[in-house]
Amino acid sequence: MKRILIITMLLAASFVAKGQKLYDYSDVVSNGYDFLVYLPESYENSQEELPVILYLHGKSCTGTDINMVTKYGTITALRKGVDVNAIVIAPQVEIYKNGWEPKKVMAVMDYVTSNFRVDENRMYVVGMSMGGSGTYKVIGAYPDKFAAAITMCGTCWVDIKPIAKVPLWVIHGVDDTATPFSRSTDFVKKMEAANTTSRLRYSWLEGCGHSILARVYMLEKVYEWLFKHSLTDEGRPMSKEYDVTSDDLHNLYKNLKTKPKQIPIEQPNVEKKVNQEKKVDSEKKSEATKQQKASENVYHVIAEGDTMYKIAGKYGIKVSELCRLNNMQETDILQIGRKLLVKSKSTSTKQQTSTKPKQNTTGQYHTIEEGDTLYKIAGKYNTKVSELCRLNNIQETTILQIGMKLRVK
Numbered sequence: 001m002k003r004i005l006i007i008t009m010l011l012a013a014s015f016v017a018k019g020q021k022l023y024d025y026s027d028v029v030s031n032g033y034d035f036l037v038y039l040p041e042s043y044e045n046s047q048e049e050l051p052v053i054l055y056l057h058g059k060s061c062t063g064t065d066i067n068m069v070t071k072y073g074t075i076t077a078l079r080k081g082v083d084v085n086a087i088v089i090a091p092q093v094e095i096y097k098n099g100w101e102p103k104k105v106m107a108v109m110d111y112v113t114s115n116f117r118v119d120e121n122r123m124y125v126v127g128m129s130m131g132g133s134g135t136y137k138v139i140g141a142y143p144d145k146f147a148a149a150i151t152m153c154g155t156c157w158v159d160i161k162p163i164a165k166v167p168l169w170v171i172h173g174v175d176d177t178a179t180p181f182s183r184s185t186d187f188v189k190k191m192e193a194a195n196t197t198s199r200l201r202y203s204w205l206e207g208c209g210h211s212i213l214a215r216v217y218m219l220e221k222v223y224e225w226l227f228k229h230s231l232t233d234e235g236r237p238m239s240k241e242y243d244v245t246s247d248d249l250h251n252l253y254k255n256l257k258t259k260p261k262q263i264p265i266e267q268p269n270v271e272k273k274v275n276q277e278k279k280v281d282s283e284k285k286s287e288a289t290k291q292q293k294a295s296e297n298v299y300h301v302i303a304e305g306d307t308m309y310k311i312a313g314k315y316g317i318k319v320s321e322l323c324r325l326n327n328m329q330e331t332d333i334l335q336i337g338r339k340l341l342v343k344s345k346s347t348s349t350k351q352q353t354s355t356k357p358k359q360n361t362t363g364q365y366h367t368i369e370e371g372d373t374l375y376k377i378a379g380k381y382n383t384k385v386s387e388l389c390r391l392n393n394i395q396e397t398t399i400l401q402i403g404m405k406l407r408v409k
Contacts, residue, residue: 019044020261022075023268024066025111032107033091034066036265037116038078040085049119051086051227052112054105054146055217056127056134062096067265072214074126081258084223087116093130100127100134102141109145121147121231126222128152128213129179136187139166148229148238150222152213153179156187164196167229167238171216173208199238205246215249218256298343302334309404315342320393331399363391364409368400381408 019041026034043050055074062068069090070076078084091108093100113120125146127135132154139149140158143165152171156163172184184202191197205213216222221242228239300311308330312319323330325341366377374385374396385396391407400406 020078020263022263022265024265025268025270026066027272028270029107029111032104032111033093034064035089035091035108036066036069036075037112037268038075038088038090038263039116040087042085043087043117047117049117051119051122051124052109053084053086053088053223053226054109054123054125054138055088055090056100056105056125056131056138057090057092058127058129058131059096062093062130064092064094066092068092070265073128073131073217077217078261079263080218080256080260082218082220083258084220086223086227087112087118096130099130100137102138105134105138106142106145120145122227122229124148124150124226124229126150126152126217126226127154128216129154129210132179133157136163139163139168144231147231147233147236148226150216150226152216153184153210155179155183156190160187160190160194160196164191164194164199165236167199167236168201169222169225170200170202171205171213171244172202173205173210173213175206175208176210176213178210199236201238201240203244205244205249207246208249212249215252216244218252219244219248297341299339300342302336302338302340304336306334306336307401307404308334309401311340311342313405317342318393330394363407365405366408368402368404368406370402372400374398374400377406377408383408 021037021039021043023037023039024034025037029035040050042048053074055069057069057071057073060068061071061073069092070079073090074084074088075090078088089108089112091105109123112118123146125135125138126149127133129152132151133156134154135149135151136154136156137158139146140156140160140163143162146166148167148169150169150171153173153176170184170187172179172181174181181204184204188197188200188202191200222244225239225242228241229236298315300315302311308319308322312322319330322340322342325344364381366372366381368377374388378385378388388394388406388408389396389398391409
């Protein structure tokens with residue numbers, strides 16, 4: 001009886017997926033993302049070039065723990081036994097506010113196409129929520145790189161014209177409260193208004209909210225739909241085969257007949273290039289800093305909001321010195337984009353050899369507000385205008401600029 005129980009337990013447990021590999025490519029691609037690479041068993045068993053599925057995660061998977069990208073999505077589907085005969089790439093965004101950046105995504109894809117047997121005519125991208133928005137961005141930036149795409153509950157912030165070149169399936173739950181359903185319907189309306197819907201299809205799922213759309217990744221037919229497309233297809237037509245319904249998602253686990261697989265994350269035998277490049281970048285910046293210090297002159301480019309006092313304070317010099325270096329008056333209007341000389345070789349030498357004691361920084365200061373005058377400020381702090389001028393090295397006729405700090409004691 002005990003033997004039968006053990007056998008039953010072993011059969012019920014998930015089995016190790018032979019031939020399937022999942023690698024962690026963190027700190028490998030400079031100017032890109034950390035990412036996972038899934039290789040199916042067929043990759044080792046033949047020399048065939050395989051299609052690539054790029055999976056873009058949502059907000060909840062951001063961070064520096066690469067395991068988070070297996071929280072849901074295509075990698076999760078593979079571990080649950082869904083059969084996808086393709087190389088799967090799952091990068092990770094470190095900081096949510098940045099969202100998905102197409103150039104960084106393409107840096108990852110370039111690495112993959114250079115190091116794996118990839119059919120570059122059959123590369124696809126899928127994403128949900130933030131990943132859905134990222135899908136719009138990526139195919140908008142590189143419409144000739146991806147043969148087809150699926151975006152779920154995302155928002156399109158980019159130009160729709162290049163997107164129209166890509167066979168695209170938009171999926172959204174009607175009851176979504178996280179990403180309003182209107183985000184997708186608005187996108188479709190824009191495509192219709194531009195008469196660019198020949199490669200567009202959409203599925204509006206009644207009775208479905210936001211999170212349940214993660215189950216779409218568990219449907220083998222959505223991958224089969226992707227594989228129907230290639231960059232070599234004349235005119236790049238969109239396949240109308242297959243469909244996704246609300247029932248597919250609500251009844252998914254009841255109808256799922258796959259067996260879970262253990263596909264552990266392994267470390268590939270590759271050089272960690274990013275760290276080395278960061279070191280080189282650091283050395284370059286250090287050298288640039290040394291060169292700047294050794295330079296005869298240092299300039300400041302006037303930006304919006306700059307004042308003489310703000311610039312002088314930034315570089316640790318007096319307004320009078322700033323005026324002297326640039327042959328100007330304190331009352332001169334600063335023009336945005338103009339370069340001001342803020343330090344010269346002679347100035348730096350003089351500052352280094354000067355024996356003048358450091359300015360007392362323990363004094364009391366007043367920040368100038370609208371309506372302030374020297375007489376009003378002097379009265380407020382029970383001092384004289386002449387004393388204010390002396391403390392701040394200014395004239396009684398000096399124009400007071402809002403935000404400027406005056407020493408009053």
